[in-house]
Amino acid sequence: MSTSTPETLEPRQSRxxxxxxxxxxxxxxxxHKASTLIGLxxxxxxxxxxxxxxxxxxxxxxxxxxxxxxxxRWQPEIDKIGIASVLVGxxxxxxxxVCVAFPLAIMFALFISDFAPRRIKSSLISxxxxxxxxxxxxxxxxxxxxxxxxxxxxxRWLSQHFGWFFLFHVDTDPNAAVWQQSRYTSSVFIxxxxxxxxxxxxxxxxxxxxxxxxxxxxxxxxxxxxxxRWGVVRTVVxxxxxxxxxxxxMLALGRALGETAAVLVIISPAYGINFHFLEAGGQTVSxxxxxxxxxxxxxxxxxxxxxxxxxxxxxxAVNYGAAIVIRRSRSGAAxxx
Amino acid sequence: xxxxxERGDAVAASEAPVAPVARTPRKIRRLTPDDWTSLxxxxxxxxxxxxxxxxxxxxxxxxxxxxxxWYAAFVVVYATVLRMANSRKVVIERxxxxxxxxxxxxxxxxxxxxxxxxxxxxxxxxxxLNFFTHDMTGVSPTAPLSQGGILHAIVGTVIEVAxxxxxxxxxxxxxxxxxxxVGGRWSQSVRTVVEAMTALPEILxxxxxxxxxxVYVGMPKTGLAVSLAMAVTMVPIIARAxxxxxxxxxxxxxxxxxxxxxxxxxxxxxxxxxxxxxxLATATILAVARGIGETAVPLITSGASSFLNFNPVTNxxxxxxxxxxxxxxxxxxxxxxxxxxxxSVLLAMVVVLFVVTRFLSxxxxxxx
Numbered sequence: 001m002s003t004s005t006p007e008t009l010e011p012r013q014s015r016x017x018x019x020x021x022x023x024x025x026x027x028x029x030x031x032h033k034a035s036t037l038i039g040l041x042x043x044x045x046x047x048x049x050x051x052x053x054x055x056x057x058x059x060x061x062x063x064x065x066x067x068x069x070x071x072x073r074w075q076p077e078i079d080k081i082g083i084a085s086v087l088v089g090x091x092x093x094x095x096x097x098v099c100v101a102f103p104l105a106i107m108f109a110l111f112i113s114d115f116a117p118r119r120i121k122s123s124l125i126s127x128x129x130x131x132x133x134x135x136x137x138x139x140x141x142x143x144x145x146x147x148x149x150x151x152x153x154x155x156r157w158l159s160q161h162f163g164w165f166f167l168f169h170v171d172t173d174p175n176a177a178v179w180q181q182s183r184y185t186s187s188v189f190i191x192x193x194x195x196x197x198x199x200x201x202x203x204x205x206x207x208x209x210x211x212x213x214x215x216x217x218x219x220x221x222x223x224x225x226x227x228x229r230w231g232v233v234r235t236v237v238x239x240x241x242x243x244x245x246x247x248x249x250m251l252a253l254g255r256a257l258g259e260t261a262a263v264l265v266i267i268s269p270a271y272g273i274n275f276h277f278l279e280a281g282g283q284t285v286s287x288x289x290x291x292x293x294x295x296x297x298x299x300x301x302x303x304x305x306x307x308x309x310x311x312x313x314x315x316x317a318v319n320y321g322a323a324i325v326i327r328r329s330r331s332g333a334a335x336x337x
Numbered sequence: 338x339x340x341x342x343e344r345g346d347a348v349a350a351s352e353a354p355v356a357p358v359a360r361t362p363r364k365i366r367r368l369t370p371d372d373w374t375s376l377x378x379x380x381x382x383x384x385x386x387x388x389x390x391x392x393x394x395x396x397x398x399x400x401x402x403x404x405x406x407w408y409a410a411f412v413v414v415y416a417t418v419l420r421m422a423n424s425r426k427v428v429i430e431r432x433x434x435x436x437x438x439x440x441x442x443x444x445x446x447x448x449x450x451x452x453x454x455x456x457x458x459x460x461x462x463x464x465x466l467n468f469f470t471h472d473m474t475g476v477s478p479t480a481p482l483s484q485g486g487i488l489h490a491i492v493g494t495v496i497e498v499a500x501x502x503x504x505x506x507x508x509x510x511x512x513x514x515x516x517x518x519v520g521g522r523w524s525q526s527v528r529t530v531v532e533a534m535t536a537l538p539e540i541l542x543x544x545x546x547x548x549x550x551x552v553y554v555g556m557p558k559t560g561l562a563v564s565l566a567m568a569v570t571m572v573p574i575i576a577r578a579x580x581x582x583x584x585x586x587x588x589x590x591x592x593x594x595x596x597x598x599x600x601x602x603x604x605x606x607x608x609x610x611x612x613x614x615x616x617l618a619t620a621t622i623l624a625v626a627r628g629i630g631e632t633a634v635p636l637i638t639s640g641a642s643s644f645l646n647f648n649p650v651t652n653x654x655x656x657x658x659x660x661x662x663x664x665x666x667x668x669x670x671x672x673x674x675x676x677x678x679x680x681s682v683l684l685a686m687v688v689v690l691f692v693v694t695r696f697l698s699x700x701x702x703x704x705x
Contacts, residue, residue, distance in 0.1 A: 039515030107440030135630020258538020261632035319533035
């Protein structure tokens with residue numbers, strides 16, 4: 001600018017041209033650096049969890065090798081340690097929890113977003129948020145003292161009528177006049193029910209926020225074409241929210257995989273791969289760690305940390321997948337928990 | 338004339354049932370007497386049918402089975418009644434509606450039963466004043482409820498949460514500011530990781546802090562270790578909820594501030610953060626509600642002491658969730674009642690935090 005019209009400008013100005021973009025002030029540069037540092041430190045923190053747990057698990061992995069993943073026993077006193085049965089137990093609990101939580105969460109989310117009377121909508125949202133905030137140990141006590149006696153009847157009924165199917169088999173006579181109640185307590189099924197109480201609000205909150213993001217125009221277009229409320233949900237809301245539904249369910253799965261307190265309260269520890277959901281006994285990785293941490297020897301401690309590392313990798317993969325699915329989907333614009 | 342008149346009559350007769358519908362459109366989202374009666378009738382009919390068959394003919398028992406059978410019978414009866422006067426679409430719509438109502442009843446009922454049951458079971462513990470003013474020093478688990486209390490656990494929880502908040506709020510809100518206001522090459526990966534970390538199992542945070550502080554640094558098991566582990570789980574929750582709160586601050590405010598010559602830092606500090614104050618407080622309280630209930634963390638990084646301890650860096654410090662768990666594991670009736678009493682206190686704390694959150698977010702019209 002100053003060079004194009006030199007004759008109309010003062011010579012001094014042409015020499016010291018003003019910088020149009022002077023860059024950021026010093027305070028701003030510090031601010032940007034500092035906030036980037038804080039942001040990255042969160043990243044490092046996660047990485048550090050993986051690195052430290054991973055480093056701690058090297059001795060165990062080199063000692064037991066692949067047997068650590070295939071062994072089913074947890075007997076440090078005779079040097080037999082394997083997490084296969086615990087991993088299966090964790091998967092079973094998470095499976096039951098998600099099977100219960102998914103339909104309830106999606107139905108409740110749809111109810112809030114599309115079917116509930118407008119007056120009670122905000123109270124229902126509060127209820128979901130409160131449900132997410134209730135400590136898991138309280139769900140554990142609830143599951144053990146209130147839910148278990150009721151759920152045992154259901155377990156018995158299932159084993160009476162579907163006992164021929166191996167999942168519902170219980171190793172006792174379900175038709176006995178005085179049935180063996182202790183065979184039905186503290187089972188993976190009851191733990192799964194209690195854990196689903198923590199999975200429901202997580203999944204429901206994500207799904208609901210995605211359902212509410214459905215473009216109004218598309219809803220109204222469906223209504224104008226004569227769709228019923230269910231028609232709108234089926235043709236507009238659900239296809240739009242597919243990513244949120246999958247992502248929310250995966251987040252719930254991640255929560256169910258890592259749940260500790262409720263499992264610890266309800267389950268009676270039992271090792272060995274066992275697909276009988278309704279039968280007493282089972283174990284999950286997190287309950288194994290929490291239950292044995294207090295009186296562990298040094299070698300056992302390392303084994304527990306290794307189990308924790310495996311759990312970390314699994315939950316991180318599930319949660320990361322959930323975050324990606326929610327982000328990639330068309331509906332992931334503003335999901336929040 | 339007559340033929341015309343007759344034809345007119347015939348037309349009127351054939352259109353008679355349709356005409357009133359066309360003239361006064363039915364209000365949508367409002368139940369007509371027909372809807373009410375078919376719903377109530379189906380409920381009653383299925384109730385009577387199931388009572389007769391289930392209780393008297395088949396002689397079965399069990400509340401759960403009864404309810405399931407009632408619901409199944411209700412769906413069949415209701416669908417049949419509706420099908421008499423409505424199209425298939427309407428029938429499906431109504432059946433979906435009653436199913437969703439059922440799901441809502443189950444979820445809300447489960448939540449209410451948790452809250453009510455906890456307060457009811459803990460009643461005999463928390464009506465004693467000493468429950469709040471004494472600790473458990475020298476009190477055995479079998480002692481009557483008029484002795485001992487959970488003061489040490491309440492104090493421990495409050496101190497631990499306070500330290501965790503001090504540690505996690507700057508980091509969490511700083512991360513949110515980075516994600517929302519500054520950005521850069523790393524923001525996408527930070528955001529994804531934060532999102533994945535919000536569901537990090539608490540036990541892993543406990544293990545992490547155990548490895549770093551107790552194995553490497555050689556610290557004893559204390560309240561501080563619990564606080565730091567809590568902070569590890571709280572940072573992503575605060576960061577994520579705060580980012581949402583910062584995102585909805587209108588861009589006009591930022592532009593106005595910058596147009597007045599404010600630097601970026603002053604814009605964020607004086608305009609953006611104050612505007613999002615309520616949302617940031619909500620984020621913090623949400624994280625506190627999560628952190629306060631963590632059980633596995635104190636189980637790993639602190640011990641269950643029975644005495645009052647105000648010092649977070651020496652000696653183990655008990656906290657409410659840990660107290661609940663250790664009392665429960667004794668399986669003594671009075672200890673379990675104490676556990677429920679402590680659970681009631683914990684739940685009351687969470688509910689109070691929750692109500693404060695609601696109040697904050699409603700007051701300022703901040704987003705949820």
